[in-house]
Amino acid sequence: MLSIRCGIQMKIAGSNAMKRNLYPGRGRSIVMNGLAGFNGNGTPQSNFRPSKQVLDMWQRAEAVCFDIDCTITVNDSLDLLAEHMGVGEQVAELTSKAMDGSMNLESSLEERLKIINCKPVDIKSFLEKHPPESRFAQGIQSLISSLQSRGVTIYLITGGFRELALPIADKLNIPRENVFANRMLWQWDDETLEPSRLVGFDMSEPTARNQGKPQAIAQIREKNSYNSVVMIGDGITDLEAVQVSGGADLFIGFGGVEKRPKVQAEADWFVTDYADLEAAFLQSMQVAVIGSGSFAFAAARMVAQNAKESSASMFRDKVKIWVRPGSEFEGQSMIDIINEKHENPKYLPGIPLPENLEAFSDLDQVIEGADILVICTPHQYIRGILKQISGKVKSSTIAISLVKGLRVRADGPQLISQLVRRSLGTDCSVLMGANIADELAKEEFGEAVIGYDNIDNARILKKLFQRPYFRVNLIPDAAGAEMCGTLKNVVAIAAGLVEGLGYGANSKAAIMRQGLSEMMKFSIRLYPGIREETFLESCGVADLVATCYGGRNRMVAMEYAKRWLVGQPESFDALEAALLNGQKLQGVMTSEEVQEILATRGWERDFPLFTTINRIINYQLDPSFVVKYEEGAQRPVLAKQLAANTYSWFPPPMPTEPITPVTQEPVPVPRRAPFDIFSMFK
């Protein structure tokens, strides 16, 4: 006994009139046909230059639908199957009629299937003889993988059949649920329970009829809130995708397999080589920088230099940077100074900024359309900023955090890159290394690592940051790199104290060694996947050396110790304000965050240097304990309030008058015996 089955029951409701206006108000909003597609005598040109509007839409595509015929070198798999079945010529004639619009698609399909009259076993042998990978159009795999790596969703839409389309989709990494195709209807043998003979096709599929492609796109849009959908095809039925409201926003004609004059004439953009599309897509990525401190500007400077030099290939010329509203320098708006004088006199005086770096005070304006988001603010402000932009950044945006710091929540620590991923729903790499801002801005040789989860994004980011004077290595350990950058700020406080107390190179090296060892132990205990070799990269030992010798944490801590030695104590907050001209110290706050983790987990004694530093910055130990950290971590300590009333050296509250910085590089103070304030505990 025989019966007919079909695997899917999708129904397209509505009259033809409805189908022509599926979702009024959505889909293509501008009519661009023929924007630049003709030369003077009306002949369509191949590969005409797209207008900026078309290019912009292509670069912002969130979903790209390919007609299957543009993915393989034979213009229709059905034709090839027909050839395989020995009826090639007859079928090819009907295919052309459907493609040039002279025959209705439905009838053409029906006729062609009748002629082909294959069995499942024929399809199997056809696929063995013509595996998809042997037929791919040149550049299709690379284009699809580039689009996917940027978060674009790929669909395959074909008036052909699933039996032939799915193997192609599989090889192109297109999920099967993203394939819209017709279904063959088989006669099933109830004894073998296997399909035995082709009897027709399922007419309820949108792709079975004219206007099927826009209907498929309308279904896609109904399920996904894409702002921009692009159709790439080579036939009249593909062109329909933009001729119906609710369909695609942009039609790109592809002539690399088959060139049809009507398609070529009416496409918004016509290409014969996928490499052009790939280059144009990757080209002109919009870069936005959030942050306006010394490092944010040093990094933005490199990024803008690269954007300018590579504007013909990858990044958009203009790089946007966010400057906090109200920021001023000597009574003048920082935005005006940066945009008119191309300098940041507050943080990088005397260093010219590229003219293509443009400052904005409106955060929304900065992130609008950003393909790459460089995040570089002091870590204490990052959460507030991410809250403001959450939901406004597309998920394909490539984020990179330059922030050194972490966050502690009730349920444990959170790296800034994790916070970014969670808040924005984007990938987030990190750039970490021995990178003192003003040295970098002066173009002194340096290096950094980009720690990544997504290698494709990291490669793009390397192109954005690497300069002849700045070498970037990629490492697959974002958490390790970030922990290095974060924790070295605590060790730099220790190094500054040691120096401020008047000790020499041996003592400082000993403290740095202990610091590095605690950095490694702490990072790996928290994140066991972190790699030990990461600590030997620029983000690890090199950044530790740079910060402990030339950084701001070291400078403020050194001043703190010196003032304590001479009996003129000042708080870390006061010294930060006096010495850093608006820049922010990260080590003190990071020490508090690290200590919260150590205390919660009962790890304090395993990390004696970290613990001692935290007690020193909380005025519970005097700075001399930095070189007696084992003892410092074990001592009973006074509560902060009690300490304030007990110790003569307890720093006074923030002064109302500005304090005069001793010097930017504090002068050496003669050594003398530190106060033995802890004798009371003996």
Ligand SMILES: NC(=O)c1ccc[n+]([C@@H]2O[C@H](COP(=O)([O-])OP(=O)(O)OC[C@H]3O[C@@H](n4cnc5c(N)ncnc54)[C@H](O)[C@@H]3O)[C@@H](O)[C@H]2O)c1
């Ligand atoms: N400066 C360096 O040499 C350097 C090098 C590598 C990494 N980093 C890291 O980069 C990050 C940013 O450092 P930076 O040097 O660019 O900044 P910074 O230390 O110069 O701090 C100044 C910045 O803080 C911002 N700011 C001040 N108050 C704010 C508030 N209430 N809300 C939001 N922003 C506020 C200012 O607008 C300005 O952008 C930090 O995590 C730092 O550790 C710095």
Ligand SMILES: O=P(O)(O)OC[C@H](O)CO
């Ligand atoms: O000046 P610091 O101490 O904040 O350190 C700056 C950078 O992190 C050095 O890589």
